[in-house]
Amino acid sequence: MTTIASRRAADLLDLAAQVRAAVGDSAVIDDRQRLRTYECDGLAQYKVIPALVVLARSSDDVQAVVRLCARRGVPFVARGSGTGLSGGALPHADGVLIVTSQLRKILALDIANQRAVLQPGVINLHVSQAAADAGYYYAPDPSSQQVCSIGGNLAENSGGAHCLKYGFTVNHVTGAEVITPDGERVQFGGKAPDPTGYDLLGVLVGSEGTLGVATEITVRLTRSPQAVRTLLAAFDNTDEAGAATSQIIGAGVIPAAIEMMDALAIEAAEAAVHCNYPAGAGAVLIVELDGPEAEVGAQFDVVERFCREHGAFEIRVAADDVERALFWKGRKSAFAAVGRISPDYIVQDGVVPRTALPHVLRRITELADDAGIRVANVFHAGDGNLHPLVLFDDSVDGEAERAEEVSGAILELCIEHGGSITGEHGVGSDKAKFMPRMFTEDDLDTMQMLRCAFDPDGIANPGKVFPTPRLCGEVPGRHRGAHPLVQAGLAEAF
């Protein structure tokens, strides 16, 4: 193994020299201290220091680096703003981290065609800000939208509170220029719909950097709604808030967003941002309706009535954008806010069918009580996307392990109810081990066939999404002993 390791070290030195020659010294980081800046993404519990970081300044830079990696079979990982919550941009110790955050030009705002052409490092919110004067915005709005990048959004198929009505990143990306793992530059789609051939763009979005690196992205811009009305309703408990949610959806109203927080999440938000939610609430619901004025007005009355019928003891209606922002502030800061009430916490992301919500929430409470662990619940109630925040104190012996167990049990609960192990944060490094719980071996094998078409050598973000890599070209089926890629030191098994 020593010989393999030393050969790899020599290879990397050689690669570093070639990368410098291709993209310039100033774009390359190989100083151990500076490399440490990139050791993790938004999921800080996983840390790996990359061998080399390249701060790409053009699509050509990305292509040059990927080509060099491809030639030597060296792994590469793409990273945007590094805000991902599943360790999708976790570096590879023997690989190159390609950072796209400096590629932040809005290349075109084509309002007449309702499109924007963006470099991958453009910040999500900046697109909406740039289009605002023309009466447009970019619909997908992850909570991190002030800092997360469009390239990262594409890789993760990011959602957000408003995707209940408007869909996810994949529904808003119409074209992308991509550097595939063999270093080729391919254009998928553009401003027009339905490009001829397989919908490779459709699978590229959400592939978590395992099929290539997007270097130019065309997105759909959405007309800003004429009216937006936001209501905050306080309930005694999550059951009542859940029942109100079901009735709203059942009545044929599709709000732009329906968000729920439970008592513990409210407590955290109050401590952190003083959002001044109604005192004594066991659950709050934020319901936002948008669209044509008269349409929103008619639906708003229905929503308000249902909330009252299900026991809302206080309903506030945002009078203006400032009040609306305050409603949302509590919700959008909830993840960070739990830091105020607990030294450590795990952010979970699972999905259940909406109708299973009340039952699943009760089970989460039982699981938490049994383990002596507190769980704060924040979620996109409209689409059954849960974000339980599992609180623990790492300084208390065994608590971290118990928190991990509760967190894992919540995912099992989601799978049991026909849901998903991730609604928007991605599989990444964190959940690859859960994939076989949700999918059969043949399912995963079939997904990897797609990967083999793009990346036969397995160099694009290896170790993510799939628990076991597939050797492309091999006969599918069970393997005996260590996986050949694991043996070769190219991948880690989970």
Next chain:
Amino acid sequence: MRPAAHALDQQVLDALQDSVDGRARAGRVEDAVSGVAVDWVAEPADTEQVAALLTVAAQRSMSVVARGSGTRLGWGAAPRSANLLVSLAAMNQVLEHEAGDLVVHAQAGTRLEDLQSTLRPSNQHLALDPPSAPGADRRGTVGGVIATAASGPLRLSHGGVRDLLIGVTMVRADGRIAHAGGKVVKNVAGYDLGKLLTGSWGTLAVITEARFRLHPISPVSRWLTFSLPDAERANALIQQVIHSQLCPAALEIDRPERGPATLALQLSGTEAGVEARIAQVADVRAEVSASPPVWSAELPWSPGGVGLRLTHELTGLPVLLAELDEATARAGAPRACVRGAAGVGLLHAGLRGDVVQAGSVVARLRERAAAWGGEVVVLDAPAEVRASVDLWGPVRGLSLMRRVKDQFDPEHRLAPGRFVGGI
């Protein structure tokens, strides 16, 4: 059309019949796919039976073509061969409809009309309304709609198949069953292979079951139709509508062979909401109706004609229409009839004329396609046109697509030759 050697093999028939409880037989003349003779026809009842069939096909290196209700089976290129036709007609069950979750799970052979009838009592629908051949009122099956990525007027407000499909079950060329996605709308676990299968024309796997997200049926819908003398004015109105606050459910154009174009604007929502929006367009002369214009549900060509799919950037419409008219005029063919989702950039066109004229129109349009930022595909055509025209045209990323095909179907037995680049 000489039958393949194994066509006469009783063992093959036995194996196929064993797979599907006896519902397999030798192919007949009427089973032919675009003139390509079929050796065997089998009618599975569920995914497991499809898997058994495809395992037999894999063992015997048989080519396989899947058939729903045959609505669009004649579209696209003819397969190079079709040893086994897998008819999904008996797989017509709605397996689960959980109204509270706005999700449905159906077998691939379920007709779209039947699916919608099942959902209607819950005041829900699958927002897919692909146009039918004139007068036929056939929208095809769940599997067929996915395989051909067929969409209609509601594409504007609800997206296409790729946006509504949330889970898929398929049988691979080697007979293995695989799933992707799931039964919840919000789900980013694993690759979304449903999107890969959408518009794959049966060349990657046989789609056996699908789950879709549903939408409530709006209490009220109204259609406003505008008569427009030329493409420039049509474009101006389209731009006005899409940048307005009308939130159209659909925006369709009909530009017939002769006479002015018509634009149909669908507004859906609550009674008060729709009335208020109609009032906003009161200054433009429009007819208001409680039902859609008949043409908006029909393709602009009849079976046996030449049917094109044209995509464009939204502002490219007038250029596209001008180039199309120029191309037909140069070829000495009548003006093409054009219809479709002008607010999306996805149109259909019906061409009349002989094979030389059709070829020349398509070739010229492709040369000029950059001017409107779209593509030209020949969906439907008589055999002689098929034989002489490249139906799919130039494709970006073709080599990557070939690699995908090689992975999923290394022996090229699934609908061989039917798709882009001979895939």
